[in-house]
Amino acid sequence: MTEKAERAEARSEPLRITRSFLDVVEAFLDAGAEELHGYAIIKTTGLGGPTVYKILERMAGMGWITARWGEQTEGPSKPRRRYYKLTSIGMQQARELIAERRSEKPARQAFRPAFGGGHL
Template sequence: MRITIPVAKVLAALLAEPGVERYGLDLMRMTGLPSGTLYPVLHRLRAAGWLAADWEAIDPVAAGRPARRYYRLTAVGVAQARRALADLRAAIPDGRPSWGGAEPTGAPAW
């Protein structure tokens, strides 16, 4: 998988708490990515087997909102994400990639 800056942001956000399920808006806030960038990244990660996704089990009428789709890294995804971000850090001269702005909220410190 090609690790672009948006992919790295999503992986870093998910690795901040690997056992926690996140929904799209939550990930958009954590990464600063717009939905048009985030959802294709999530789709690529799912296709690669790095990410699992499940719909929230609610009654949308009773809840007053649509069901959310929750995403979490698979065991393979956790290992691959850690490796990919470590490789990315190793490729950057000072070990700190430039995100083009603030680091994702909730993401681990580089």
């Protein structure tokens, strides 16, 4: 999809901006051009799975992210991962949103245990 087509499909702003939405957007900005899978976003943000996946669905509908299925390589008992990446328009709008809503970014913890173990 061309950038012009992305721009035409993307909404200019999310309908509702929550702390959780901003946390997921920041996770994408922190990842730069890298793809993220849902579980990585859950670990990074500390949010629950249903919350993260609902936000990812909203972002995809806005044209901010693209998604693709990964290959099944880890055995039959593990589901395939879905990978997400910011579009160029999504990147631009995400930066603007974070600059507007979180001008002073709090220091993010370097270590966030996935299952509550370890130190904070």
